[in-house]
Amino acid sequence: MIKNMIFDMGNVLLDYNPQNYVKAFLHSEEDQDMVLTSLFGGQEWLDLDHGLITEREALKKMLQKLPKRLHQEASALFYGWQNYTRPIESVNLLAIKLHRAGYHLYLLSNTGVRLHVYAHRLPALQYFDGVVMSADVQQVKPEPQIYQILFDRYHLDPKECFFIDDCKQNLKTGEQFGMHGYLFDGDEKKLESALHKQKVNW
Template structure:
């Protein structure tokens, strides 16, 4: 039996339509204006969001430090009501997950990624998830791609990485991974580009045969 190829998929900007999420605007909308200076410092100087995404803070710790009185409810509200699943992904996944090993490769707070998987019923499609908040490294660091290849025990040339960030794709290419830009943000890219999951479906057979 021929070995399955690996499809590495980003969450935000690919599976979820919002390419950078919506959490910072969400937070400023939920606190009074007199709190905005404090929040700006928390994001830009204390790097609380980055620390949560790197696994230095869990979701509850992160949200509590921002001043949310009920961190668990805040997480559910934000992820459920302010992010949009690309419904085409479900069509694409049903067509392809038996043929390819789907692996999530995402910069995210660990608990948030788990919640999104459960909320949208994504677990059935994915062999594995590699989340920055779990492994303490993030895209576009070269080491996360080296880790991914070693952890999955796959050859880089047998992997295709789909992301909406050219910077992330360039780092993956340096590791020998094939790349596809999911064009949410109209970035310039010299490699393969798709605008939706129907185009990705059409591209895959030619790309990894």
């Protein structure tokens, strides 16, 4: 029986679209591409998720890849991109309904420490029973260690968990533990149908 709902964050609870963030700061497509690649597409961004580097260290390395004329905009984007995110209202509302129906909610996300800055943007997060973010534990999905941390920290039986993520590989690891998984593609109605098939009702 499903008792616990495990949510990813990016593109599940919160829209994550770096292309749109870059457009808010730069007009030239060439400049947008350079900054997008340097900030969001490099090893430094992955290291931030992994908790292996500070934001200051990451930005310094990122700026070294860019011409000086873009440093000001790139720095502003690095520290302010979260201001351009929006919660996915339908999934946040569903999470709140599930909480009120008695299910336990948990967040399992690959994210840097900046989550602590923009967590208030997620209406449902106040109802969550626990959070495991990669930068805090220095493990990332789909590595099995971060899943084990979630199970151990909150005393969860994987077979009683329903895991919602937008990445197949992340779900595959969860399923190896025995979790029920669902690949979210933005269609909340299909998600609701998948939950009902697992006898999850609200």
